[in-house]
Amino acid sequence: MNAVPEQPDQPADIDAALLLRWLDTATSVIEREAAHLTELDSPIGDADHGNNMRRGFLAARAALQQEPPDTPGGVLVGVGRQLISTVGGASGPLYGTLLRRTGKALGDAPAATAAELRDALKAGVDALAQLGGAVPEDKTMVDALVPALDAFTAALDAGEGTADALSATARAAGEGAAATIPLRARKGRASYLGDRSIGHQDPGATSSALLLTALADTAREASSS
Numbered sequence: 389m390n391a392v393p394e395q396p397d398q399p400a401d402i403d404a405a406l407l408l409r410w411l412d413t414a415t416s417v418i419e420r421e422a423a424h425l426t427e428l429d430s431p432i433g434d435a436d437h438g439n440n441m442r443r444g445f446l447a448a449r450a451a452l453q454q455e456p457p458d459t460p461g462g463v464l465v466g467v468g469r470q471l472i473s474t475v476g477g478a479s480g481p482l483y484g485t486l487l488r489r490t491g492k493a494l495g496d497a498p499a500a501t502a503a504e505l506r507d508a509l510k511a512g513v514d515a516l517a518q519l520g521g522a523v524p525e526d527k528t529m530v531d532a533l534v535p536a537l538d539a540f541t542a543a544l545d546a547g548e549g550t551a552d553a554l555s556a557t558a559r560a561a562g563e564g565a566a567a568t569i570p571l572r573a574r575k576g577r578a579s580y581l582g583d584r585s586i587g588h589q590d591p592g593a594t595s596s597a598l599l600l601t602a603l604a605d606t607a608r609e610a611s612s613s
């Protein structure tokens with residue numbers, strides 16, 4: 389049986405079909421933006437972030453198209469598993485942990501409310517931060533994900549529906565990614581550069597914002613159809 393939603397007026401509108409559409413959209417966006425992500429990873433990294441993300445998402449989309457999971461948790465666990473097994477860079481295990489942990493927190497329910505997704509995403513971000521040891525302002529993907537979670541919570545507290553709440557989440561992630569520009573990197577390859585990492589946007593924070601924007605767009609399409 390499903391858990392009874394804490395707020396009965398919230399629809400459980402996040403299901404496997406929606407997250408499979410997200411995977412499709414996210415993969416297209418990553419393909420389109422791969423060159424840009426790699427360009428961002430050039431001055432402060434090893435110029436592979438776009439390729440890493442493209443390889444991981446293409447593998448995930450292919451695997452999940454072959455055998456589509458029937459729960460939203462199953463979709464996220466499946467994508468996370470593919471990223472861990474196909475991406476060699478730091479971002480593979482980090483995103484893999486984020487998605488697997490988020491998916492596990494959703495459990496085997498056939499659908500989740502936005503509040504349930506927020507709680508699950510919080511567990512995922514906590515697991516990623518623990519794995520990488522990064523805190524906000526270290527100039528990593530955490531700088532997009534933590535403000536995104538805060539905005540998600542604020543939007544739900546303000547009574548916004550799933551699509552609006554996810555739009556606010558994606559917007560905050562984009563702002564968080566832009567706010568990495570003046571930061572000095574304290575984690576990952578960019579940290580080897582010290583002060584020379586200042587003035588460049590973090591590639592991982594940028595891809596996090598892209599993935600959340602794809603989710604917001606997918607939810608918006610679902611709510612207007």
Ligand code: ADP
Pocket residue numbers: 429433434436437440441476477478479480482519520521522527528529530575576577590591592593
């Ligand atoms: P690699 O750094 O191994 O080449 P990628 O280029 O694919 O891997 O990913 C780099 C991104 O990973 C960075 O822009 C940053 O956002 C993220 N990252 C790297 N190390 C950490 C860490 N310890 N914690 C959180 N995020 C990290």
Ligand code: MG
Pocket residue numbers: 429433434435436437477
């Ligand atoms: Mg790299």
